[in-house]
Amino acid sequence: MQPTWSISQSLAKELFAQEVFKLGESMDKQKKKEIKKSEKGKGKKQSSMIAEITNGMVNKNLKSKEYEVIWDSKISGFHIRFNVRSATYRFVKSVPGTSGKKKFFRDIGRHGAYTTEEARVIAKEFDANLAKHGVPDKRRDGSISFRKYIEECYEPYQLRKATGKQTLQMLYNGFPDLMDKSICKIGPEDLWMWFDKQQSMSQLPRSKNQKNKTTEPRSFATILRYFGAAKGLLSHAAKNGVLEKNPWTGLKLDKPAIKDNGEKDTLLRAQRRALNEEEIRGFFEGLKRYQEFRRVQRDNSIEHGKKDLLDLRLLPFVDYVCPWLLTAYYMGFRPGDIYSLRWEQVDFKKGFVTKVIEKTRHVYPLAQSFYMKKAYSCELLKWHKQNGSPEGGWVFPSKVTGNVMSSNAIDAQWAKVKEFGGLDPSLHIYAFRHNFATQQILAGVNLFSVSKSLGHLSIQTTVEHYGHVDPYVQKDALDSIKAFEIT
Structure with a gap:
C-alpha cells in the first residue's frame, strides 16, 4: 500500500504546484491590465469635474483640454461643455411631475458670446422658473426664436446635405423680419406679409462690386425656393416636437398676374438673341488680342530681370480666360456651371460633359450629359494637357486658394476681351x-x-x-x- 500512497501524494503536489502557477499567471495578467488602464488614463482628458465655474477656469480648460464638462457647484444643472475649439454654457435638470420625471434642457450660449456671470444669471432664471412652473411643454415654450432654431437645431442637420449651405443662406438672407420672432408664433399671416414684400423689394447686392447697381425684384421661381427653405425648417421643428404642426402646411403662393412691362419685355427679347457675325468675329479677335497682350506683358517682365518666369509663348493659353470663355460660347453653360466644372466630369473619348446643373441642384440632383463640339473638345484638351493632364479636380481653379473661383472672377478679364474685340461694353456674359x-x-x-x-x-x-x-x-x-x- 505504501507505493500507491507515495504516487498519489506526488501527483497531488504536482497538481497543487500547477494550480499555484496558474493563479500567479492570472494575477500577473490582472496586474498588467490594471497597469495598462492606468497608463491609458495618463494624459487623457477626464470626463468631468464639479467646481465653481469662472471665466479663468474656462479659458484655462480651453487650452489644456483637461475636462469635457465642468459642472457648477453653486447652481445645480448649470454646466459648460467643451468642444474642439469652443465651449457652450448649458442648463439641464430633471424635475418630478405627475407622469414621472421630466428633463429640462437648454443651451444658454457659447463662451465669448456670454461671460460666466451672464450665463449663471440665465441659469438661475431657468432654475427659478422650474421650481415655480415645472418643465414647460416645448410646443408652448416661446423662448426659441427663428434664428436660434436655425443655429442650434437646423444648421447641423442642413450642413450634412450637399445643398445645405445654400438652404441656410436663403433662410438668413430671405427672412430678416422673422429672425427674432418666436418660432411658435409664426403663422400663415407671416407668410403673406413676407410674400407681398418679396414681390416689391430689390435683391441685396451679391458683392462689393455690385453695391451701386440697381437690381430687379426676386423672380417668382426664386421666391418659391425661399418659401420651400422656410417651410422645410418649420416641418423639421414640428417633427422634433418644438411645434405642434407646421403652420405653413397646405399654403401655396399664387403666381402673380403677367404684367405689361413694355420696354422691359422688349429689352429682354433683344438680349435673348443670337450674336451676329460681326460680334462673333469681334469675340474671337478679342481673345487673340488678349492672349497677345498678356504675352507681351510677360516678355517685358522677363527682359527686366525676372528670368525665372515662364515664357507664355510656349503655352497654348496664357491663363484660364480663353478656355473659360470658349466653354461659355461652345457649351452655353451658365457661369456657375463653368466655375464648378471638374475634370472627372469631362469625357474626351466620348465627347460629353456629364454634370449636375448648379441652379437646379436642389430640385434635380442628378447628372446630365452635354455634347462637346469637336472644335471645343480640342481646345479644352489643350488646357487639360497644359495643366498636367489631371484625372480630377477643378477645370478652372482659383490661383490663390486652389478651390472654386468667386462668382465674379471673370468680369475684369471679360471687359478686357470686349475692349480688344470692339464689342459693346454692355454685352453680358x-x-x-x-x-x-x-x-x-x-x-x-x-x-x-x-x-x-x-x-x-x-x-x-x-x-x-x-x-x-x-x-x-x-x-x-x-x-x-x-x-x-x-x-
Whole structure:
C-alpha cells in the first residue's frame, strides 16, 4: 500500500504546484491590465469635474483640454461643455411631475458670446422658473426664436446635405423680419406679409462690386425656393416636437398676374438673341488680342530681370480666360456651371460633359450629359494637357486658394476681351448662352432638344425664354397643312 500512497501524494503536489502557477499567471495578467488602464488614463482628458465655474477656469480648460464638462457647484444643472475649439454654457435638470420625471434642457450660449456671470444669471432664471412652473411643454415654450432654431437645431442637420449651405443662406438672407420672432408664433399671416414684400423689394447686392447697381425684384421661381427653405425648417421643428404642426402646411403662393412691362419685355427679347457675325468675329479677335497682350506683358517682365518666369509663348493659353470663355460660347453653360466644372466630369473619348446643373441642384440632383463640339473638345484638351493632364479636380481653379473661383472672377478679364474685340461694353456674359440656344432654334432644332442642351428641367422654361426667336415657325407649320377645295 505504501507505493500507491507515495504516487498519489506526488501527483497531488504536482497538481497543487500547477494550480499555484496558474493563479500567479492570472494575477500577473490582472496586474498588467490594471497597469495598462492606468497608463491609458495618463494624459487623457477626464470626463468631468464639479467646481465653481469662472471665466479663468474656462479659458484655462480651453487650452489644456483637461475636462469635457465642468459642472457648477453653486447652481445645480448649470454646466459648460467643451468642444474642439469652443465651449457652450448649458442648463439641464430633471424635475418630478405627475407622469414621472421630466428633463429640462437648454443651451444658454457659447463662451465669448456670454461671460460666466451672464450665463449663471440665465441659469438661475431657468432654475427659478422650474421650481415655480415645472418643465414647460416645448410646443408652448416661446423662448426659441427663428434664428436660434436655425443655429442650434437646423444648421447641423442642413450642413450634412450637399445643398445645405445654400438652404441656410436663403433662410438668413430671405427672412430678416422673422429672425427674432418666436418660432411658435409664426403663422400663415407671416407668410403673406413676407410674400407681398418679396414681390416689391430689390435683391441685396451679391458683392462689393455690385453695391451701386440697381437690381430687379426676386423672380417668382426664386421666391418659391425661399418659401420651400422656410417651410422645410418649420416641418423639421414640428417633427422634433418644438411645434405642434407646421403652420405653413397646405399654403401655396399664387403666381402673380403677367404684367405689361413694355420696354422691359422688349429689352429682354433683344438680349435673348443670337450674336451676329460681326460680334462673333469681334469675340474671337478679342481673345487673340488678349492672349497677345498678356504675352507681351510677360516678355517685358522677363527682359527686366525676372528670368525665372515662364515664357507664355510656349503655352497654348496664357491663363484660364480663353478656355473659360470658349466653354461659355461652345457649351452655353451658365457661369456657375463653368466655375464648378471638374475634370472627372469631362469625357474626351466620348465627347460629353456629364454634370449636375448648379441652379437646379436642389430640385434635380442628378447628372446630365452635354455634347462637346469637336472644335471645343480640342481646345479644352489643350488646357487639360497644359495643366498636367489631371484625372480630377477643378477645370478652372482659383490661383490663390486652389478651390472654386468667386462668382465674379471673370468680369475684369471679360471687359478686357470686349475692349480688344470692339464689342459693346454692355454685352453680358449670358449672351453666349442666349446665342447657344437661338442658333439651335434658327437651325431648325426642336425645342425639346434645345431644352435638354440648356439643362432646363422643363421645356416650358425654354418656350418662355426663346419661343419668340423664330416667329415664322408657327406660320410655316400652318402653311404646310394641305387645303382642299370643297366647291
